[in-house]
Amino acid sequence: MILDSFSLKGKSALVTGSSRGLGAAIAIALAQAGAGVAIHGSTSVPKATQHKLEGVGAKSIALVGDVGDADVSAMLVEETVEYFGKIDILVNNAGIIRRASAADYSEEDWKAVIDVNLSSVFRLMQLAGRHMLKQGSGKIINIASLLTFQGGILVPAYAAAKGGVGQLTKAFANEWASKGVNVNAIAPGYMDTDNTEALKKNAERARQILERIPAGRWGKPEDLAGAAVFLASAASDYIHGHVLVVDGGWLNR
16 A cells, blocks of 8 residues: 555654754654654753654654764764664754854854754764665655755855755765665755744845745744655655755745
8 A cells, every 4th residue: 555655664763953843843753654763952852852752652762962073973873773773764954054144254153054064964874874775775864955956145154054965965865876775855945943033033034035935834844744754764765866845835936
C-alpha cells in the first residue's frame, strides 16, 4: 500500500535545533510517523519538544550543545547512534541569523553564522553519512531557505550560508545516491518563527512580504511536516539532490 512507504516505523532520526519552531515541528512529525528521535537544543534540553514526543509514545533522547563547535557535532551523531543503535535520518535544522548592512557586517557575526548554518551542516552530513554508507541506507534533509535562491536584505552571511547548503546538498547527493543514501533539502518560505521576528515587527516589510505570498499567509512550522516525512521515508527513494520549496508560492511571483 502506498501509505506504507511513508511510514518511519523502526527508523531513528537526529533533528538539530529542535527546541522550538521548524525543528520541533519536524521532530514531532517524524515521531508521529513512527521514528525514534534525538532532539537537540543549543543551550538547554528542549523540554517542550521532549514532552510532545512522549505524548505520541516515541522513543527519544535530548541532546544539548552548540553545533558551531565541531566536537558537539560529533557528539550528537555518536550519542544518537549509541542510544538507537543506528542513525537513519538526519535533519540539519539548527541555525542562527544576524542582521546588519553589508558595509557594516562584522567578522564576528559572519563567522558565527557560517559556523552554525553551513560548517555544521557539512560536518553533520559527513559524520552521520559515514554510518549511513556502512548500512547502505539513510536520509539526510538539510533546511535551506528562499535565500538559497535569493540574496535577501541585511543578511549577507545567512544568504551565503543557505546558498552553500543548497550546493552541499547537491554535491553530497552526487556521491551518495548510488550508495543508498538520499540527500535532499527543504527551503521554507517566510515562516512565523523566532528568526523572522524582526521582519514581523517592521510593518512595511511584513506587508510587502505578505502581499507577495500567493497563499495569503505566512507559513507555520507545521507546514513543513509533510515534506519532512516524505523526504525521510521510502516514498522519496528516487529523489536525490533536490531542494523542495515550501513557501506558499513566494518564488512564483
